[in-house]
Amino acid sequence: MNKESAVISILERSGWRVKRSAENLSIRCPLAPYTPLHRSSVDGRPSMGIKVEDGAVLINCFTCGFKAGQLSYLFKRLAHHHPAWQPAVDACEQMEMDFFVEGLTFLKTQGYLPTPKKSSEPLEEKVWLALSSEVHPYWGQRGIDETTVLRWGCAFDQDKNRVVIPVRDQAGRLWGGVGRSINDQARPKYLNYFDMRKSDHLLGAHTIDQAKSIVVVEGAFDAMKASQALYRAGLSQDYGVVALMGSSMSTEQIRRVTSFAYEVVLALDADDAGRQGQQKAYDRLYKLLMTRRVDFRSQGIKDFGEASDAQVVKLIKEARLM
Numbered sequence: 001m002n003k004e005s006a007v008i009s010i011l012e013r014s015g016w017r018v019k020r021s022a023e024n025l026s027i028r029c030p031l032a033p034y035t036p037l038h039r040s041s042v043d044g045r046p047s048m049g050i051k052v053e054d055g056a057v058l059i060n061c062f063t064c065g066f067k068a069g070q071l072s073y074l075f076k077r078l079a080h081h082h083p084a085w086q087p088a089v090d091a092c093e094q095m096e097m098d099f100f101v102e103g104l105t106f107l108k109t110q111g112y113l114p115t116p117k118k119s120s121e122p123l124e125e126k127v128w129l130a131l132s133s134e135v136h137p138y139w140g141q142r143g144i145d146e147t148t149v150l151r152w153g154c155a156f157d158q159d160k161n162r163v164v165i166p167v168r169d170q171a172g173r174l175w176g177g178v179g180r181s182i183n184d185q186a187r188p189k190y191l192n193y194f195d196m197r198k199s200d201h202l203l204g205a206h207t208i209d210q211a212k213s214i215v216v217v218e219g220a221f222d223a224m225k226a227s228q229a230l231y232r233a234g235l236s237q238d239y240g241v242v243a244l245m246g247s248s249m250s251t252e253q254i255r256r257v258t259s260f261a262y263e264v265v266l267a268l269d270a271d272d273a274g275r276q277g278q279q280k281a282y283d284r285l286y287k288l289l290m291t292r293r294v295d296f297r298s299q300g301i302k303d304f305g306e307a308s309d310a311q312v313v314k315l316i317k318e319a320r321l322m
């Protein structure tokens with residue numbers, strides 16, 4: 001029996017209906033009776049996605065937020081609420097032993113794609129310090145508050161009249177920046193700083209302090225807007241936001257996001273380029289980890305830049321697996 005069949009067998013023996021899509025399984029969340037987040041004690045639609053990998057079984061309920069890297073963690077949680085689940089825990093652990101699973105450690109330490117040879121060195125911090133640290137009033141006009149500007153470590157370029165968002169990796173090392181003119185007539189509207197190769201980086205990676213769900217957007221302002229809404233809603237432990245600085249996701253960006261994401265929530269713009277980029281990214285990502293898609297059309301908008309805080313949270317929470 002292959003691993004997926006073994007997982008399905010255990011799920012069905014537990015009395016759950018398993019829905020199968022191309023690469024994911026889903027079930028109604030069995031934790032629904034034990035968490036107020038499900039509102040009623042039954043999960044009305046299958047909220048819990050299950051992805052069978054060689055080294056892990058990734059589980060994510062996007063209603064109550066339960067996440068795990070092995071199936072036995074789910075059964076252990078159930079056994080914690082009711083001892084009748086203990087035999088299922090044992091059966092599941094036996095299955096995991098049989099398949100030599102290594103769990104989240106595998107996901108966290110290895111990532112899914114090999115690390116390429118480092119081709120360049122990060123920039124020296126002094127190039128950033130040459131910019132002004134003032135929080136320019138332009139941010140307010142774009143609906144971004146001082147807390148967010150400071151959290152993202154943005155700067156202001158007095159020579160070029162641009163607010164500048166840094167491009168740093170997860171360790172905080174500086175690789176470049178994106179400067180937005182504060183004057184809408186100025187061209188170009190966006191300017192890359194310090195000769196950065198955009199497709200090698202994820203803008204916002206420095207705001208991700210631990211593995212979590214990662215929302216992927218196109219532009220810097222959409223990223224900051226979404227990050228701000230999640231932060232205000234108290235959800236920044238669960239979600240982080242990064243921007244591609246374009247509408248297509250490179251292999252390097254995919255490698256980077258899989259190194260710190262439990263799941264990816266794709267939220268590229270609802271226009272032709274964005275939809276195309278989103279489909280291409282989805283086709284590669286869903287084979288690697290849980291991948292959901294935001295549907296901006298449900299709110300009649302194009303991106304997070306047009307969304308209220310409540311809409312940002314709703315769109316992310318309601319992003320679907322297929």
Ligand SMILES: [Zn+2]
Pocket residue numbers: 029030031032038047048061062063064065066
């Ligand atoms: Zn749940």
